[in-house]
Amino acid sequence: MAEVTLTIDGQTVTAPEGEKLLWAAEKAGIYIPHLCAHPDREPPFGGCRLCYVEVDGWSKPVTSCTEPVAEGMVVSTRSERVDRLVRSGFELLMSVHDLDCKVCPAKRDCGLRLVSRKTKVKLRSGTLPKLDRGLPIDESHPDIGMNPNRCILCGLCVWVCDEQVGAGVLSFAQRGLDTRLTTFDSEPLGAHDCPTDCMRCVDICPTGALYRKAPPTP
């Protein structure tokens, strides 16, 4: 495949034609915050809205997970507008995310903590009130627990379960702020036949909304 050359934050980067800016930057060691993107996820989901970048000559910031590289493109991952959108978007996400880090199994793998560390936006927002959703926690599955109050609806688990595993157990339901991760007809997760030892939804979840249940104490 043909290669194109572009500049990201002053660094010359080559990337295969058609690759999205986000992955070209990541391979070059340049960090762009993102939560819902995955290199194999096609078409890109574009839901978290954190991966905004500026492209020279373009009127508005664009999401780098959706924008393919182009020859001679000049990209900057930071600008006043980008920083504002990232800060605002992350604060919005955190305003619906239960910050129970002490008991959360995501621990060091938490995607939210990574974004916070890299972008210097605090986990606990000072400007927006916390919107409590109080959704029930589902621990009916033998191995997997699901706490929708930690979920930021990146949809990675839905994608991996449906398109990679082919099980189609997980899905979105409802609208507006009530949108949540659920199973078909909101049955308990345990009522569905997951492939044995799959756990791919747990592995891909960036927040600890889907987690490995602690082994039962003997």
Place this chain on the structure above:
Amino acid sequence: MSDPVTQRYEALRAAADEACEPLIDPDAILVRVGTATCGRSAGALELETAFRESLDKHDIAGRVLQVGCMGHCYAEPMATLTSPGLPPTVYHHLNPFLAESLVKSHLRDTTPIYDFVLGGLEEHDLVPALDYLPRYGMEHRRLLARCGIVDPWSIQHAIAMGSYEGLARALCRPADDIVHEVERAGLRGMGGAGFPMWRKWAMARKFEAPRYLICNADEGDPGAFMDRTFIESDPHALIEGMIIAAYVIGADQGFIYVRAEYPLAVRVLENAIAQARELGLLGPNVMGSGRGFELEIMQGAGAFVCGESSALMASIEGHRGMPRVRPPRSAEVGLFGRPTVLNNVKTLSSLPYLLREGAEAFSAVGTERSKGTAVFALAGKTANAGLVEVPMGTTLRDLIFTIGGGIPNGKTFKAVQIGGPSGGCLPDDQLDVAIDFDALDEAGAMMGSGGMVLLDEDNCMVETARFFLEFTQRESCGKCTFCRIGTKHMLDLLTDIVEGRGTPEHLDKLVTLSEDVEAGSLCNLGKTAPNPVLTTLKYFRDEYEAHINESRCPSCECNELFAYYIVPEKCARACDACVGSCPVEAIFTNRKRLKVIDQDLCVKCNACLTACPPDYDAVVKISPLADLPPQEPRPDAGKGGE
């Protein structure tokens, strides 16, 4: 003219003319009852039955026909009576009792009942023509021309009135030629954004077949009902337009995505499609052209976001209705991954006229960059709720005051909300804006799909913004952060303001969040969701400030900020009208036999204000609550009062 298409069309036309002879004959007795949804909700079906029974009773050989809506929804139920000696006469505000009087007087005795005449369809000495109504001088009816006259259940009648002539002409020309014709006509998409139609076509034609055509009839804006009325009144204009568009882009499958909340429109369409298939206008060989086109109806399940094109396509594919990122545009990768052209009902229904009369006739009215006519659904505080069709370039003032008849009940105009939840509110000093895609955009509103909600002095603009935001927040698909969570925070801020908890910081936060949601959202539902807030902040900032700084709702609409009060000087001792009207027994009689409202019990239902006789006019609304005179104690049940 010997090619198979023309021959086929002429045969269809001749057969239709013959079949519709009794409908066209000026000496036949014919009653057309407007039975679109607007008519039915006003009692048109009962009216239709009454007409049938009266004709039988008086032994008059006449036909009763169900037709659609002429746009005068405020005047329903309506009927058009045709009989010898009188011009076809439109009657308004009818009821089953009047039906019998009309049969006797108008149909039998050739004497119109003038009290209920709206106008005649033709010039005549005895009945003033509809054209003399002031609004008809400003309107330019193209899409509406046959609505309420043609029988929506009969393809024969539609053909006899000119349907499918445009298609016959189109099929005799190369597709490229039609793209150029539409380009010259300057037809722009009427679903909201005003994207030039020919460009969409040209884009889709560049990509390989199979291609799809979709009609977006998922009309979900509060206060909009144009698409419903068109489909219920003249479905063949849409079907013909779709066949033309399919021919141009080379699509052999089309979909009409219509809301399930429009059951009548769905039935009319199903019938019309079946009839068109029977006559060979749909199917493997459209009008003998050798090209095939199939049309299918998809019913939406009630999600507003499915009016967004990529969410609509996801919904047809059987997925959750969530928009996807663009590019690629749907003209390249659309339904089932194929090139797809999606247009609104009105845009597609414009094609038959355009092809029949030509680009010059089409663009003879309009402004430099917006050609043709615009259709609006007037709703809210307007005297003439219904549909209007005006040339582009007409001012909002003419539309609202001359055609719409102004604001009823002697109230003052405050704002017009154009374009639904994505649009904006324009105040009085913006009413000289011409109706035109670009001019409306500049003013902060948008053409949108054509919903126009009028607001008067009793409407609070902060509450209006809150209402629309509540709608978009509830209807957000939940995919992207800004729309799902940002609009919720905005809604909470607005709720604080209308409930009297607002602070100046609320406004700053609201503006910041509005800008972020606008810039950050994925699809146009989110990008435009802040528009009602931003335009009301721009034009009615004083109302926001009154709520925040003075705890006052200038329109006395926000329940927490105003109270009902009975002015003692105006209250009549002998009258008990308000007491009886109050559903929660909040009104009591004091020792002076005057009525007093117990504010702790009042639920602000407005019943007392309506009940108080106009002679006294003693019930008033007071805002802020601080201005309310001290509450008089309720006498103990045993001692005084009753």
